[in-house]
Amino acid sequence: MSRIAVIGGAGYVGASYAAVLAELGHEVTGLDLDARKVGMLSRGEPPIHEPGLGELLERGLSAGRLRFTTEYADAAPDAEFAFLTVGTPTGPGGAAEMRWVLTAARSLASYATGHTIVVNKSTMPVGSSELVSQSLAEKAAPGTTFAVVSNPEFLREGRAVGDIFHPDRVVVGSDDQEAALRVAELYAPLGAPVILTDPRSAEMIKYASNAFLAAKISFINEIALICEKAGADVRSVAEGVGADARIGPRFLRAGVGFGGSCFPKDVRALAASAREYGLDTPMLNTVLEVNAAMRRLLVDRLEERLGGLEGRVVAVLGLAFKPDTDDLRDAPALEIISELLRRGAVVRATDPVALDRAEELCGDAILVTSPYAAATGADAVAVLTEWGEYRTLNLARLMNAMRGRLLLDARDCLDPQAVATAGLDYAGIGVPAYVPDPEMAPLIESGGDTDSLIA
Ligand code: NAD
Numbered sequence: 001m002s003r004i005a006v007i008g009g010a011g012y013v014g015a016s017y018a019a020v021l022a023e024l025g026h027e028v029t030g031l032d033l034d035a036r037k038v039g040m041l042s043r044g045e046p047p048i049h050e051p052g053l054g055e056l057l058e059r060g061l062s063a064g065r066l067r068f069t070t071e072y073a074d075a076a077p078d079a080e081f082a083f084l085t086v087g088t089p090t091g092p093g094g095a096a097e098m099r100w101v102l103t104a105a106r107s108l109a110s111y112a113t114g115h116t117i118v119v120n121k122s123t124m125p126v127g128s129s130e131l132v133s134q135s136l137a138e139k140a141a142p143g144t145t146f147a148v149v150s151n152p153e154f155l156r157e158g159r160a161v162g163d164i165f166h167p168d169r170v171v172v173g174s175d176d177q178e179a180a181l182r183v184a185e186l187y188a189p190l191g192a193p194v195i196l197t198d199p200r201s202a203e204m205i206k207y208a209s210n211a212f213l214a215a216k217i218s219f220i221n222e223i224a225l226i227c228e229k230a231g232a233d234v235r236s237v238a239e240g241v242g243a244d245a246r247i248g249p250r251f252l253r254a255g256v257g258f259g260g261s262c263f264p265k266d267v268r269a270l271a272a273s274a275r276e277y278g279l280d281t282p283m284l285n286t287v288l289e290v291n292a293a294m295r296r297l298l299v300d301r302l303e304e305r306l307g308g309l310e311g312r313v314v315a316v317l318g319l320a321f322k323p324d325t326d327d328l329r330d331a332p333a334l335e336i337i338s339e340l341l342r343r344g345a346v347v348r349a350t351d352p353v354a355l356d357r358a359e360e361l362c363g364d365a366i367l368v369t370s371p372y373a374a375a376t377g378a379d380a381v382a383v384l385t386e387w388g389e390y391r392t393l394n395l396a397r398l399m400n401a402m403r404g405r406l407l408l409d410a411r412d413c414l415d416p417q418a419v420a421t422a423g424l425d426y427a428g429i430g431v432p433a434y435v436p437d438p439e440m441a442p443l444i445e446s447g448g449d450t451d452s453l454i455a
Contacts, residue, residue, distance in 0.1 A: 002186070005079035006030045007104050008086035009068060010037035012048055012261070012327065013121060013153055016160040017083055018068070019053055022060030024189055030068040031075035041068040049326035049353040052161035076111035081186070083119045084108075084132070085153075089261075093275075094268035096125050102135045109139035109146070117179045120150045123206050123266055125273050129174070129199035147179030150199040152206030157260065158324030167192045173202025207273075210266040211284060216251040217258045218290035224254035224430025225297075234430030235412065254430045256336070256384060256410040257294035259321035261329035264288070294429075295332050298382070298410055299339045305406050305427060306379055310344035313403070315374035316365070318385025318411075319351035319358045326354040328361055332410075333384040337365050350374040352387055372401050379404035381424075386413035395422035 004021050008014040009030025015037075018030035032038050037047040044061050046053040060066030069075050076082065086104045091097030101122055108118070120132060129148045136146045150173040155163035170187045172194060174180040184194045195205070224234040234254045242249030258264065267288055271281040303309045321331035328334060337347050347365035351358060355367050368374050371390065375381050375398045383390050391413050399405065399422050407414070407424040409431070416434040419426040426433040 001025045001027065002080045003027045003078055004029070005075040005082045005108075007075070007082055007084050007108060008032060008100075008122070010034050010041055010047060011085055011087065012050065012157055012160065012325075013155065014083070014085035015041060015046065015048065015057075016050060016053060016155065016164060017085060017121065018066060019056035019060055020161060020164045021083075021186075022063070022066035023056050024186075026065065026186075028060065028066050029075040029079070030066070031070070031072060032068070033070060035070050038068045038070050049324070050160050051158065051324055056161060072107045072111040076108050076116075077113045079112065079116055081117045081119055081183070082108050082112070083121050085121045087261075088122045088124055088265075088269075090265045090268055093272050095272040095276075096123070096265070096269040098124065098128065098131065101128070102131060105132045105135035106139045109136040109144070110141075112140070112144050112146070115145045115147070117182060118146050118148045119183055120148060120203075121153050123152060123210075123262065123269075124150075124203060125207070125269060126200050126203045128203060147174065147176040148199070149174040149176070149179050149183045150202035151183055152202060154206070154209065157327050158322060165190060170194045171197065171202050171205050173197045173199040173205075175199060207266055207270040210263055211270050211287070213251050214258050214263040214267050214291070215283065215287045217253075217263075218287045220252045220254045221257055221294050221429065222290055227430040231432075232430075233432055237430075253412050255294075255412050256298055256332045256429070257291040259330045259332045261321075261327060264291070264330045295335050296339070298408065298429075299336055299343065301427060302340070302345075302380055302382065302406075302408060303343060305408075305425075306404070308344075309340060311346070312344075312380070313346045313348065313378045314340055315371070315378035315381040315402075316340075316347055316349035317351075317371045317374060317381060317383045317390050318387055319349060319362070320354040320385050320387075323385055323387045326351075326357055328354055328357050331385075334358075334361055336382070336384060337362055341365065348374045348376070348378060351385065352389060372397055375401040378402045380406035380408060382408040382410060383413060384410050386411035390414075395419060395424060399423050 004026050006014050006018040009018045010032035018028050022028040040047045044058045086100040088096040129150050133148045152171055170192050172180045172184050227234040238252040242252045267284055271284040274281045306312045319333045340347050341363050349365045350368050350371055405425045407419050408427045416426045420434040420436050
């Protein structure tokens with residue numbers, strides 16, 4: 001078992017890794033400059049919403065294999081491995097901001113002793129392994145040595161713990177073969193295929209993977225808009241297309257598009273890197289443009305269907321960029337709310353877990369704690385995150401709370417037939433509205449109790 005420092009250990013990736021590595025039996029110190037989050041983690045309280053993390057923290061802390069600190073002097077000496085998991089947000093011109101990674105590397109080097117294998121887990125542009133090596137060398141005390149290994153991360157927020165335990169593959173890139181094999185060994189208990197490569201290829205694998213997944217989403221969204229004009233249903237189209245083993249069914253759900261802390265910033269960063277090489281990236285640019293257009297299109301669609309937005313009440317269900325996380329970074333809902341408010345709408349918004357974080361980000365939107373409270377007096381309801389509990393909404397109750405009837409399903413998570421049966425007007429992306437049987441129309445028109453019909 002190894003002594004491991006996880007730097008940035010209170011973040012989404014860092015906290016999840018620290019907890020899982022401790023569960024695998026290692027002696028782990030999570031280091032982060034954020035004292036509030038470190039305090040919470042030290043008490044076994046996850047500072048982020050991540051299913052399963054709380055239980056792992058508790059086990060690691062009580063077994064004495066896991067601790068958290070704000071001091072490099074506490075975490076760096078004697079660490080055999082140091083995982084770098086600090087943020088690499090979008091910097092000037094779309095490039096990845098490497099400031100925090102390089103600062104962390106220098107701080108680590110100032111306190112490290114002996115030989116440390118530095119594991120680059122943050123998403124870093126091609127060439128970053130060399131930059132990290134240089135930063136370490138700047139501060140390394142005599143006799144202290146480092147090996148740098150690129151080991152990009154592919155976990156999904158909301159499923160981080162499961163994804164770390166069950167990765168599709170582990171990518172390990174280094175010029176130092178021995179260090180690469182030692183990092184690969186850390187993952188041996190997980191039984192995943194390991195791809196051993198050079199650091200630049202490892203770094204590129206991460207960006208190319210995210211760009212490809214983002215492209216799949218923008219692709220199906222463009223197809224969805226064509227489906228609308230052509231009279232096709234994008235759900236059937238995606239099913240038929242995704243059944244081709246060469247394509248696969250995932251990331252083919254049409255809707256509001258991608259957001260979050262990874263896809264948008266990583267596609268932008270890859271395009272920015274290409275520009276530095278003097279290359280154009282028409283595909284990557286289009287992926288981003290289509291994605292941005294989907295957010296505008298949703299607001300336009302609401303405006304059109306409501307005959308204007310001034311004074312209209314719009315209920316927004318879901319703020320997080322996807323279900324099972326409280327992460328609001330580049331969440332489509334925030335941009336959509338801001339545009340709705342700008343066009344004069346009154347917005348009542350809710351989310352099962354992200355309300356606290358949303359307070360400062362939602363402008364004049366009124367935040368409420370349940371979808372039915374959000375829908376009260378609303379002209380339209382827009383589902384912007386496909387939380388499990390929104391898939392099973394009591395649509396009749398929702399309809400009764402509203403003053404209008406429009407339901408915009410921007411995540412393809414509701415059944416148009418159930419929506420229509422509840423007496424609501426369905427609007428989706430590439431999904432036709434259900435045309436009810438004429439015999440049921442009188443009941444639907446009356447807005448009567450349609451619960452039995454939904455069942
Ligand atoms: P995050 O913002 O949640 O966490 C980063 C943490 O680093 C913060 O807690 C911050 O306080 C800490 N930090 C910043 N500077 C520091 C320093 N000098 N020393 C110690 N701690 C410092 O970010 P995240 O979402 O966990 O992402 C981290 C990296 O992992 C990014 O490069 C991201 O692209 C990549 N990644 C993220 C995900 C994801 O789903 N979140 C998935 C794969 C890869």
